[in-house]
Amino acid sequence: MAASKSGRLMSIPLKITPEESASSSLDRSSPLISFEDVSKVFNLREATFHAVNGLNLAIRPGEFVTLVGPSGCGKSTLLNMVAGLMKPTSGIVSYRGVPVVGINQRVGYMTQADHLLPWRTIAGNISVPLEISRIGKGARRARIEELIELVGLTGFEASYPTQVSGGMRKRAALARLLASDPETLLMDEPFGALDAQLRLAMQTELLNVQARLGKTVVFVTHDLDEAISLADRCVVFSSRPGRIVQVIETGLPRGRDLLALRFDPSFLKLARGLWETLTPELKSVERPT
Numbered sequence: 001m002a003a004s005k006s007g008r009l010m011s012i013p014l015k016i017t018p019e020e021s022a023s024s025s026l027d028r029s030s031p032l033i034s035f036e037d038v039s040k041v042f043n044l045r046e047a048t049f050h051a052v053n054g055l056n057l058a059i060r061p062g063e064f065v066t067l068v069g070p071s072g073c074g075k076s077t078l079l080n081m082v083a084g085l086m087k088p089t090s091g092i093v094s095y096r097g098v099p100v101v102g103i104n105q106r107v108g109y110m111t112q113a114d115h116l117l118p119w120r121t122i123a124g125n126i127s128v129p130l131e132i133s134r135i136g137k138g139a140r141r142a143r144i145e146e147l148i149e150l151v152g153l154t155g156f157e158a159s160y161p162t163q164v165s166g167g168m169r170k171r172a173a174l175a176r177l178l179a180s181d182p183e184t185l186l187m188d189e190p191f192g193a194l195d196a197q198l199r200l201a202m203q204t205e206l207l208n209v210q211a212r213l214g215k216t217v218v219f220v221t222h223d224l225d226e227a228i229s230l231a232d233r234c235v236v237f238s239s240r241p242g243r244i245v246q247v248i249e250t251g252l253p254r255g256r257d258l259l260a261l262r263f264d265p266s267f268l269k270l271a272r273g274l275w276e277t278l279t280p281e282l283k284s285v286e287r288p289t
């Protein structure tokens with residue numbers, strides 16, 4: 001399945017947009033995203049939460065980085081800071097060498113809930129960011145067609161979200177995420193609710209799309225196998241306040257077959273190492289008081 005999907009994706013001529021031209025001009029060795037001594041504290045009336053503590057991390061253009069760690073260790077908070085939805089309490093979060101202030105227009109955000117509008121068709125949902133960006137009707141239609149084909153939804157343009165499967169909804173959400181051509185994809189457990197087979201199909205789709213479009217991806221997951229199999233680099237966090245306990249360079253080849261990988265000794269070794277790192281951490285998983 002991976003091969004035919006990849007073949008389909010590779011056959012689509014990619015329209016180079018100004019955004020892609022800009023990102024291709026980036027120095028690939030300098031960080032696209034950097035966290036310098038970043039801490040985040042939430043002051044609530046009844047308590048103070050140190051979500052992240054003294055974090056240093058640099059993410060290069062085109063890298064696929066997964067973030068994994070116990071619940072409440074601040075993974076989503078990090079994505080929110082890159083998106084400009086939250087400010088660090090101390091330290092600096094930079095994007096393209098500039099501190100993030102306000103909403104970061106160069107990133108797209110995808111969460112576990114797909115947030116498709118039930119009263120719009122699949123094409124209509126993918127159209128939303130293009131309409132917000134005031135893209136003309138003709139260009140919009142061409143872009144939607146390109147995206148529909150890219151994620152394998154041809155024939156379902158006119159269907160409503162309630163009329164398609166969970167996997168197709170995810171594909172539609174992925175197409176909508178890509179519609180405005182963000183340079184970086186921030187993904188917060190996007191496939192968390194899918195069954196194992198669908199999850200594998202979507203993971204394959206995402207890796208194909210990333211390879212095709214050269215996106216940078218920062219991907220939060222609780223699934224340790226997913227954290228290894230998708231990553232160029234897997235960043236492992238301690239329990240709250242989150243600090244980095246391990247960075248795993250997976251060294252896995254691009255264009256890998258994710259199904260075959262699950263039984264590959266190099267993958268099993270990496271996955272086992274991650275389980276061993278996180279097992280003591282899992283004992284201190286955040287619990288409601």
Ligand SMILES: Nc1ncnc2c1ncn2[C@@H]1O[C@H](COP(=O)(O)OP(=O)(O)OP(=O)(O)O)[C@@H](O)[C@H]1O
Nearest residue numbers: 042044049051070071072073074075076077078240
């Ligand atoms: N807006 C907020 N106000 C107050 N506390 C917050 C807020 N956002 C996050 N927190 C707290 O900060 C800590 C880190 O939360 P965050 O959602 O970033 O963790 P996470 O690692 O993504 O967790 P999970 O894996 O469960 O999604 C948690 O203790 C959480 O309760």
